[in-house]
Amino acid sequence: EPLVHQWFVELLRRFNLTFDLFDEERCIAIEEGDPETNPFLDSQLVLAPLDFLAEDEARAAQAREAGWDVLVVDEAHHLEWTPEESGANYEVVRTLAAQTEGLLLLTATPQQLGPEGHFARLQLLDPGRYRDLRQYREETRQYEEVAELVDTLENGGEASDRLGALTKGRPRLLKAAADFLLEKEGARERLVQDLLDGCGIGRVMFRNTRSRLGGFPERLPLLAPLKGDDEMAAKVTWLAALLEKKLPAEEKVLVIAKTRELAEQIIESLRDATGSVAALFHEDLTLIQRDRNAAYFADEDGARVLVCSEIGSEGRNFQFARHLVLFDLPDNVDLLEQRIGRLDRIGQRGTINIHVPYLKGTAEETRVRWIHEGLDAFRSSP
CATH class of the missing domain: 3.40.50.10810 (Tandem AAA-ATPase domain)
Structure with missing residues (x-):
């Protein structure tokens, strides 16, 4: 295990x-x-x-x-x-x-x-x-309504017309709403807190979130649209340029792909294309070999790049690195959060740079835009 x-x-x-x-x-x-x-x-x-x-x-x-x-x-x-x-x-x-x-x-x-x-x-x-x-x-059906109302209140907007349904039959909320409507000092903040605690599982779902707890590193999505017909060649060429021309030599880079086979292809192609020292990490390696490769990547004088498969990287922590390359996209957005979580952990001191290479004009571009522009999942987390 x-x-x-x-x-x-x-x-x-x-x-x-x-x-x-x-x-x-x-x-x-x-x-x-x-x-x-x-x-x-x-x-x-x-x-x-x-x-x-x-x-x-x-x-x-x-x-x-x-x-x-x-x-x-x-x-x-x-x-x-x-x-x-x-x-x-x-x-x-x-x-x-x-x-x-x-x-x-x-x-x-x-x-x-x-x-x-x-x-x-x-x-x-x-x-x-x-x-x-x-x-x-x-x-939980009222989550969306509560979230919209809280967002309006926290941004200084008016929401008097929407308070009635949520405060009906709830004395504490009725008093908080009345104080808010009378513009009493601090009433807006008290109303927000009472709404979160009084509606559904507000404290569990809203209070204890990443954005409210604070102290977490920032995430910087860096989308890289590429041209070409050969996806593998285009992405390896881009990755080689990232390592040799754009990033300082001391920066560690974690590369994650869906499968062991793809991870092996990436590292072979990368070794041919660059002089960067790279290590491999996937589920078919022995536990000792995985530990050695992870330690080699963590060592200041060790591998600059670690190429991981999806399953092989689960549960591992690489918060000493600040650059994550998503060589492909997982089928499930939750798996994307797990990938980012390899770097986004306690002990991470810098901004996490999330590099997302993709071929222009392909289905992958649509998925990248949906995840980034629609879900904001590269940048944000629950």
């Missing part, structure tokens, strides 16, 4: 915390010394693959019985749930969370499985508040 080992390294290196890695082999080794013991009682700091527990109910039961203060689930967008059936991984988290005081779900793409998936994760966090999917959907 590469992600488990990545967590081990990061926790040790950044916080000097030594976690124990648990799998079936470790559990058996502990039980050999005492067959009656619960192996999960052997350590207070545990890292374990979720699949390991999901595939063995006996081990999952032992994990529940051990008792924990905090449960952290990374890549939580993979927890599958529908009104008819819960995925095995989701059920493991649900039953563990029910007996654990703290639960932290980590994901860069909470909407990847749609509104149902997002509701399911909210239900894990607060089962008392999020009990019914139908009720949740009814509450």
Whole structure:
């Protein structure tokens, strides 16, 4: 499990915390010394693959019985749930969370499985508040209206005619609206906060967003329209020019492509076209080789370029780099957020430059414009 080992390294290196890695082999080794013991009682700091527990109910039961203060689930967008059936991984988290005081779900793409998936994760966090999917959907229908109203108020606009429906039957909102209409000092700000807290799941969906929390690096989309009939040749030529003529030699560059095959093509072509030292990173490399290549890229005197496949780069952090090249575009916009998230992390000190090469007059140009001009997804994040 590469992600488990990545967590081990990061926790040790950044916080000097030594976690124990648990799998079936470790559990058996502990039980050999005492067959009656619960192996999960052997350590207070545990890292374990979720699949390991999901595939063995006996081990999952032992994990529940051990008792924990905090449960952290990374890549939580993979927890599958529908009104008819819960995925095995989701059920493991649900039953563990029910007996654990703290639960932290980590994901860069909470909407990847749609509104149902997002509701399911909210239900894990607060089962008392999020009990019914139908009720949740009814509450969330007013998001757009609330968002437009809050945006109007925060920009100094008037919204008196739209306040009635939202404040009806809500004494606190009625008072806040009345103060606003009477132009009392600070009333506009109080009304905005009360609207966010009082409508639907405002505090969850609006308060705790990237734009409100602040302190995150800026993103700078750099679109690169190209001419030519050979997409691969055009993009490699552009990338070579970026490395040799436009960027300082000390700048590290992360290149991400959809597949391992394309990543291998890119690095071979790049080595032929430039003198830049490049490393490869994809899911078919051994864990040791991936760690070595990542370390080589991180080293000041190491590789200037790291070429990654989509799956191979998941969960890896390269916040020391400031340049990201999207050699192609993922099929899902949520995956785009994951790609950018390789650089857009705590510890990133500079502006993230997002380079997007594409051939003019192609379907890819349409997708680039839709993502950039329609969704503003290169620049902004939830």
